[in-house]
Amino acid sequence: MTSTAVAPEKSPVDARRAKRRVRRSPWWRNWQLYSLLVLPVAFFVIFRYLPMAGNIIAFRQYVPGGNIFGNAWIGFSNFELFLTDPNFWQVFRNTVMLGGLALIIGFPVPIVLALLLNELRSRGFKRFVQTTTYLPHFLSVVIVGGMILQLTSLTGSINHLLGSLGVQPIAFIQDPGWFPAIYVGSEIWQTMGWGTILYLAALTQIDENLYEASRIDGANRWQQTWHVTLPGIAPTIVTLLILNIGTFMSVGFEKILLIYNPATYATADVISTYLYRVGIQSGSFSYAAAIGIFEAVIGLVLVTAANFVSKRLVGASLW
Amino acid sequence: MVIDAQTASSIAAPGPVTTKVRRKRTAMSRTRGEKIFAVVNVVVLLLAVAITLYPFLNVLAQSLSSEKYIDFGDVTIWPLGFNFDTYKIVASDPTFWINYRNTVVYTVVSTAVSMVLSTMFAYAISRKDLRGRGFFIGMALVTMLYSGGLIPTYVLVNGLGLTNTIWAIALPNAISVFNVLVMKSFFENMPRELEEAAAIDGLSTYGTLLRIVLPLSKAVLATMVLFYAVANWNSWFPAFLYMDHSNLYPVTVYLRNLIAGATGAQDAGASADSNLTQISANIKAVTMVLTVLPILFVYPFIQRYFVSGVMLGSVKG
Structure with missing residues (x-):
C-alpha cells in the first residue's frame, strides 16, 4: 500500500506512473495532516525520548558541558556505588x-x-x-x-x-x-x-x-x-x-x-x-x-x- | 405506614416526579438518629472547610499585621496592629515587580506554545484516517509511564543552550499527554460529516481545522488554556533549575528564595526594621498573598472547567 518507495526505472512513463501512485497514496493525500505532527513529534523525540537515551550517562563518564551522552564507558560502577551507599x-x-x-x-x-x-x-x-x-x-x-x-x-x-x-x-x-x-x-x-x-x-x-x-x-x-x-x-x-x-x-x-x-x-x-x-x-x-x-x-x-x-x-x- | 405510601406512589407513577415526592416524604419522616447524623455531618463538613481555609486566612491576617504580634504568635485569622506597611515594602522592591512580570510573560508564552503543539497533535491523532495513528498515540502514552528523569533532562536542556532563556521553561514540558487525551476525545466526538462536508467544499486539512473544528471546540480549548495557564503560573522548579539571574526569576522563585531565607525583599525589610526574621515573616505572607491573588480571582470561574476536565480524562485516560 505504501508506495513511497519509487521504483528506480529510467523510463519516463514509469516515472510518471510512480509519481501518480505516490500522489494517490494516503500518505501524500494527507500531507497536511502529517505536517501537523512534525512539531509535536519533534517535542516528544527531543524532550522525552532523548533524555531516556541520555540515561546512558549512568554507564559512562560524563563531564558537565561535554557530550550529553558521556565520553567513555565505565560499566556498572555507579550502580555498585549506590547499592553500597548507606x-x-x-x-x-x-x-x-x-x-x-x-x-x-x-x-x-x-x-x-x-x-x-x-x-x-x-x-x-x-x-x-x-x-x-x-x-x-x-x-x-x-x-x-x-x-x-x-x-x-x-x-x-x-x-x-x-x-x-x-x-x-x-x-x-x-x-x-x-x-x-x-x-x-x-x-x-x-x-x-x-x-x-x-x-x-x-x-x-x-x-x-x-x-x-x-x-x-x-x-x-x-x-x-x-x-x-x-x-x-x-x-x-x-x-x-x-x-x-x-x-x-x-x-x-x-x-x-x-x-x-x-x-x-x-x-x-x-x-x-x-x-x-x-x-x-x-x-x-x-x-x-x-x-x-x-x-x-x-x-x-x-x-x-x-x-x-x-x-x-x-x-x-x-x- | 411510610413504606406503604412510598410503594404505592412509586407503583402509581414511576419517574422523576415520584422521586421528588418520595424525597419529601423521607425528609418529613426522618428518624431521631438521622436528624442527629445530619447535624453532625454538617459540623464535620464545616470543620473540613475551616481546616482548608485556615492557612489562607492566617497568611492574609499576617500580611496585614504588625511584626510584634506575629513575633508573639498571636495572629490567627484577624490582623493585629492592622497596617499596609508590609505591602508597601514588598511593592517597593523592583525585583518583585520584574519577577511578577516574568511570571506573566512565561505563563502567556508557555501556554501559547503548549496550546499550538497540543492542538496540532490532538487533532491529528483524533483522525481515524491517520496512518500510523496507533504508533503516534503509543509514542505519547509511553512518556506517561516512563520518563528520562531529572538528570538527563537537565543535561539536555543545558546542552541545547536553553539555560537562561524562556525556552528552558516553555519547551521541556510543552505537551501534557493528559491534556492531549482530553482534547483528542473531544475532537473524536465531533460529527465526522462536518469535516467531510468541508473537504468536499474544497477546504484543505488546515482550513478544516482552523475554520470548522476549532471554532466548534471553544469549550475544550478554553479548558485547556486554563489547565496550562494555571500550571504555568504555579510552576517554579524549571525556572529555579535553569535561570541563573534574579532578573529572570518568576515570582514563585522569588517567593521560594524568601522562604529559604535568601536575599531579595529581606534587604528592603532590614532597612525598615532591625528584626530580620520578623520582617521576613510579614514579607513572606504579603508575597504569598500577591502571588496567589490572580488564582483566587479566577478560581470561581475556572473551577467547574477543571472538574469537567477531570471527568473527561478519567473516561478516556
Whole structure:
C-alpha cells in the first residue's frame, strides 16, 4: 500500500506512473495532516525520548558541558556505588515510608468526604463545601510550602494552639520525628477535596431504586450506606486504590525540596531529592542518573503491575 | 405506614416526579438518629472547610499585621496592629515587580506554545484516517509511564543552550499527554460529516481545522488554556533549575528564595526594621498573598472547567 518507495526505472512513463501512485497514496493525500505532527513529534523525540537515551550517562563518564551522552564507558560502577551507599538506603526507606503513609492515611479521606457530601440535602451547602475544599489543588507548591513553614514555625498557629493548652513550643520543622506527620497532613489538606470528584460522580450513578428496595427491607441510613452506597462505588475505589499503589513511590518531590532541611534529612530525604542534591548541586551526574534509572524502573514495574491487577480485578486500566 | 405510601406512589407513577415526592416524604419522616447524623455531618463538613481555609486566612491576617504580634504568635485569622506597611515594602522592591512580570510573560508564552503543539497533535491523532495513528498515540502514552528523569533532562536542556532563556521553561514540558487525551476525545466526538462536508467544499486539512473544528471546540480549548495557564503560573522548579539571574526569576522563585531565607525583599525589610526574621515573616505572607491573588480571582470561574476536565480524562485516560 505504501508506495513511497519509487521504483528506480529510467523510463519516463514509469516515472510518471510512480509519481501518480505516490500522489494517490494516503500518505501524500494527507500531507497536511502529517505536517501537523512534525512539531509535536519533534517535542516528544527531543524532550522525552532523548533524555531516556541520555540515561546512558549512568554507564559512562560524563563531564558537565561535554557530550550529553558521556565520553567513555565505565560499566556498572555507579550502580555498585549506590547499592553500597548507606545514604541511598536511607532515602529509599524514607520514600517508601512517606509514600506508604500518604497512601494509607490519605486514601480513605476523600471517600469519607464524598459520602458525607452525598448525605447533604442542601445543594447550596454541598457546593460551598466542594468549592472551598477544591481550592488547595489550585495553589502553587511554593505557596503550600510557605504555608506549612508559617504554620509550623515556633511562632506559628500550631504552636499558638498548643501554647494555649500549656504545651511548650515545638520546633516542628527541625525535628525529623515530626516530618512524616507534616508531609502526610499537608498532602491530605491539598488533595482531600479534589479527590472527591470521581467518587461523587460514581455516587450519582447508583440506581435510586436500590435505596428504595433497601428501605422497604427496613434498612436504616447506615445500613443503606454499607450495603448500597459502598458497593456502588466499589469499582471506583478499587481502581483508584490500585492506580495510587502504582504511583506511591513518586512522592511530592517539589514540596519536600521546599520544606525539608539538613536537620530532617533522616526522615524527609527521598530518592528524588537525594538525586537532585547529588546530581545537580554536587555535579555527580552519572551517579545521580544511575539512581534515577533505579527509581524510574521501580515506578514502571509498580504501575505496570498495578495496571495488570486492576485489569484482572475490576476490568479498568490505564491502557 | 411510610413504606406503604412510598410503594404505592412509586407503583402509581414511576419517574422523576415520584422521586421528588418520595424525597419529601423521607425528609418529613426522618428518624431521631438521622436528624442527629445530619447535624453532625454538617459540623464535620464545616470543620473540613475551616481546616482548608485556615492557612489562607492566617497568611492574609499576617500580611496585614504588625511584626510584634506575629513575633508573639498571636495572629490567627484577624490582623493585629492592622497596617499596609508590609505591602508597601514588598511593592517597593523592583525585583518583585520584574519577577511578577516574568511570571506573566512565561505563563502567556508557555501556554501559547503548549496550546499550538497540543492542538496540532490532538487533532491529528483524533483522525481515524491517520496512518500510523496507533504508533503516534503509543509514542505519547509511553512518556506517561516512563520518563528520562531529572538528570538527563537537565543535561539536555543545558546542552541545547536553553539555560537562561524562556525556552528552558516553555519547551521541556510543552505537551501534557493528559491534556492531549482530553482534547483528542473531544475532537473524536465531533460529527465526522462536518469535516467531510468541508473537504468536499474544497477546504484543505488546515482550513478544516482552523475554520470548522476549532471554532466548534471553544469549550475544550478554553479548558485547556486554563489547565496550562494555571500550571504555568504555579510552576517554579524549571525556572529555579535553569535561570541563573534574579532578573529572570518568576515570582514563585522569588517567593521560594524568601522562604529559604535568601536575599531579595529581606534587604528592603532590614532597612525598615532591625528584626530580620520578623520582617521576613510579614514579607513572606504579603508575597504569598500577591502571588496567589490572580488564582483566587479566577478560581470561581475556572473551577467547574477543571472538574469537567477531570471527568473527561478519567473516561478516556
